[in-house]
Amino acid sequence: MHYLFRRFQRLFIVMIVVTFVTFLLVNILPGDVAYEMAGMDSSEAEVEAIREEMGLNRPVLIRYAEWVGGIFTGDWGRSFINKEDVWHAIMQRFPVSFELMILAQAIALAMAIPAGMLSAYRPNGRGDRIIGAIAFASVSMPSFMTAILLIYFFSLHLGWLPATGYEPLSEGLWANLKPMILPALSLALVEWTILMRTLRVEMISVLQENYIALARAKGMSNRRILWVHALRPSSFSMITLLGLQVARLLGGTIIIEQIFGIPGVGRLLIHAVYTRDFIVIQGCVTFFALAFVTANFLVDIAYAWLDPRVRTRGAHG
Amino acid sequence: MGETILEVTNQRTAFATGRGLLQAVDGVSFTLERGKILGVVGESGSGKSVLSRSIMRLLPGTAVTGPGSRVVLNGQDLMQMSEGELRRLRGPQMAIVFQDPMTALNPVLTIGKQISEVLTFHLKMGKRDARRKAVELLRAVGLPQPDVRVDQYPHQLSGGMRQRVAIAIAIACEPDLLIADEPTTALDVTVQAEILDLLQRMVRERNMAMVLITHDMGVVAGRCDEVAVMYAGRIVEKAPVTELFRNTAMPYTAALFASIPRVTDPPHRKLDAIEGRPPDLINPPPGCPFAPRCRFAEEACRRTVPELEGTATHQWACIKPLNREVAA
Numbered sequence: 236m237h238y239l240f241r242r243f244q245r246l247f248i249v250m251i252v253v254t255f256v257t258f259l260l261v262n263i264l265p266g267d268v269a270y271e272m273a274g275m276d277s278s279e280a281e282v283e284a285i286r287e288e289m290g291l292n293r294p295v296l297i298r299y300a301e302w303v304g305g306i307f308t309g310d311w312g313r314s315f316i317n318k319e320d321v322w323h324a325i326m327q328r329f330p331v332s333f334e335l336m337i338l339a340q341a342i343a344l345a346m347a348i349p350a351g352m353l354s355a356y357r358p359n360g361r362g363d364r365i366i367g368a369i370a371f372a373s374v375s376m377p378s379f380m381t382a383i384l385l386i387y388f389f390s391l392h393l394g395w396l397p398a399t400g401y402e403p404l405s406e407g408l409w410a411n412l413k414p415m416i417l418p419a420l421s422l423a424l425v426e427w428t429i430l431m432r433t434l435r436v437e438m439i440s441v442l443q444e445n446y447i448a449l450a451r452a453k454g455m456s457n458r459r460i461l462w463v464h465a466l467r468p469s470s471f472s473m474i475t476l477l478g479l480q481v482a483r484l485l486g487g488t489i490i491i492e493q494i495f496g497i498p499g500v501g502r503l504l505i506h507a508v509y510t511r512d513f514i515v516i517q518g519c520v521t522f523f524a525l526a527f528v529t530a531n532f533l534v535d536i537a538y539a540w541l542d543p544r545v546r547t548r549g550a551h552g
Numbered sequence: 553m554g555e556t557i558l559e560v561t562n563q564r565t566a567f568a569t570g571r572g573l574l575q576a577v578d579g580v581s582f583t584l585e586r587g588k589i590l591g592v593v594g595e596s597g598s599g600k601s602v603l604s605r606s607i608m609r610l611l612p613g614t615a616v617t618g619p620g621s622r623v624v625l626n627g628q629d630l631m632q633m634s635e636g637e638l639r640r641l642r643g644p645q646m647a648i649v650f651q652d653p654m655t656a657l658n659p660v661l662t663i664g665k666q667i668s669e670v671l672t673f674h675l676k677m678g679k680r681d682a683r684r685k686a687v688e689l690l691r692a693v694g695l696p697q698p699d700v701r702v703d704q705y706p707h708q709l710s711g712g713m714r715q716r717v718a719i720a721i722a723i724a725c726e727p728d729l730l731i732a733d734e735p736t737t738a739l740d741v742t743v744q745a746e747i748l749d750l751l752q753r754m755v756r757e758r759n760m761a762m763v764l765i766t767h768d769m770g771v772v773a774g775r776c777d778e779v780a781v782m783y784a785g786r787i788v789e790k791a792p793v794t795e796l797f798r799n800t801a802m803p804y805t806a807a808l809f810a811s812i813p814r815v816t817d818p819p820h821r822k823l824d825a826i827e828g829r830p831p832d833l834i835n836p837p838p839g840c841p842f843a844p845r846c847r848f849a850e851e852a853c854r855r856t857v858p859e860l861e862g863t864a865t866h867q868w869a870c871i872k873p874l875n876r877e878v879a880a
Contacts, residue, residue, distance in 0.1 A: 444655060445650055445652060445655040446655065446656055446658040446659070448610065448656075449656045449658075449718070449721070450658070451610055451642070452608055452610055452642055452647065452648045452650075453643050453647075453669070453670050453673075453721065454639045454641070454642030454643040454644070454670070454673065454674060455639075455669070455673060456673075459669075463661075463669075464658055464661070467660045468659060541660065542659065542660060543659070543705040544659060544705070544707050
């Protein structure tokens with residue numbers, strides 16, 4: 236309980252800092268939502284009238300306090316542009332972004348774990364060097380560039396996968412997954428390398444442990460030693476990274492959703508930035524921060540699964 | 553004569569290091585019969601642990617095995633075997649108990665899992681049978697509440713209990729050869745005797761053969777049939793335990809005996825530690841490796857490396873053995 240309380244304390248501070256900084260930033264930006272609402276040919280007086288009507292003339296701090304108060308009562312505000320409820324708008328698009336992120340992390344892990352193991356098994360061996368070279372090339376390319384290459388190759392050249400679009404799950408699993416593969420892969424191709432290198436380093440040291448020597452002395456196969464005996468004790472740093480990467484992925488999805496035309500939270504945010512729809516921006520940023528903290532909370536739970544020593548410590552308080 | 557379990561002939565193991573080849577085990581030979589315990593005694597760095605791993609063929613990639621080395625287990629030449637063939641022997645025919653029970657068990661797997669995986673892997677036992685057998689083994693090694701402990705993790709057990717678990721793992725497939733590599737060095741003195749008694753009992757009950765590696769002369773005293781003293785990668789003296797104690801031939805062995813504190817000593821008496829340090833195994837000095845630290849060394853000792861000589865039961869590698877004036 237105490238632990239949870241501390242977590243929430245931290246969450247609270249993070250949220251306040253994050254939302255306040257975005258609030259200020261949006262205010263510093265030239266132009267505001269009133270211009271957008273008034274239209275191109277409107278006079279300064281008309282714009283001013285809209286500002287007055289919407290309370291945009293009041294000091295930043297007061298507007299911020301009002302908005303924070305709303306969040307606590309479950310009111311995330313309404314878009315200035317289309318009057319859509321912000322929470323509703325986010326929730327409508329979030330499953331799409333969530334699927335993209337989960338898929339990206341799943342692909343990244345599926346690449347990182349075998350590759351990291353192979354590298355760690357014979358450090359500086361041929362396999363390790365080849366994997367290292369591939370990883371280096373892979374991480375050197377930003378995801379938006381990888382995305383374009385992937386589209387060129389798999390969509391235009393081979394015609395295997397669509398370049399853009401989104402299908403809801405109700406259209407069938409494959410129909411839903413098909414347009415998601417390339418975007419997820421673009422994100423994963425950056426993320427896997429970091430996971431792989433982290434796993435590699437930790438596993439190299441785990442493989443020196445006495446209990447691995449004992450597993451060998453028990454006549455266990457290399458495969459069993461790597462997957463059953465070495466993987467779990469080697470994956471602490473990797474799991475930590477998995478949580479931290481959520482932040483990078485949230486940023487990554489914004490760009491990737493844009494390239495592949497995926498209707499996720501990222502697109503909502505970009506659109507809101509263009510139109511200075513700051514209440515939507517605020518909502519998205521707050522939501523991202525929440526998602527990030529939640530992901531890292533899950534990572535903490537994963538530790539307990541990975542390491543029984545953490546489990547007992549928790550049980551004793 | 554009993555059935556020969558292990559036959560080691562001229563085992564040489566070296567490691568490639570930045571400075572050159574480090575000869576950790578330098579021509580060790582011995583045989584071990586069923587039901588017998590061979591004590592291997594030596595200081596740190598004398599090559600005794602490398603010897604144990606050489607027998608199990610569990611050496612790191614940097615290790616180089618000498619061309620004339622032979623390890624024969626139950627009539628099978630381990631040097632001629634593939635890694636896969638060796639794997640089938642580790643567990644069912646040979647097993648090892650390591651020095652430090654705090655690090656020898658996997659922290660993320662339950663005790664039961666670590667025992668039963670040997671049974672399911674080697675003996676193709678079903679999961680449920682393996683678990684039942686694991687509980688049985690835990691009971692056999694004297695772990696209290698075996699049916700509770702079987703589901704616990706290593707960190708929930710004390711050092712002595714963990715060493716019992718390690719022994720249970722080692723004997724799970726009823727191996728013919730058990731190697732105990734300093735099994736009690738990391739344990740409390742009170743627990744040491746218990747673990748040694750347990751090992752001894754397991755060897756007798758299951759009719760195994762055991763190599764008991766230790767740096768402590770006191771450990772081998774009551775428990776071994778034969779003792780081999782190692783120095784600088786070689787066996788420098790080998791004899792049945794009583795013969796070795798009564799009729800010590802090698803000055804190094806004598807020095808080891810002298811370094812054991814005795815109850816009859818007056819309090820605060822300084823121990824007779826052996827002066828100097830073991831020789832550099834990359835560039836060993838010419839002649840007897842112990843000569844630089846030996847009180848009795850002469851010119852001749854520094855010229856040639858002495859070979860093992862002596863009787864059928866008692867051998868020593870020394871040109872000036874103690875207590876041997878009459879024979880010479």
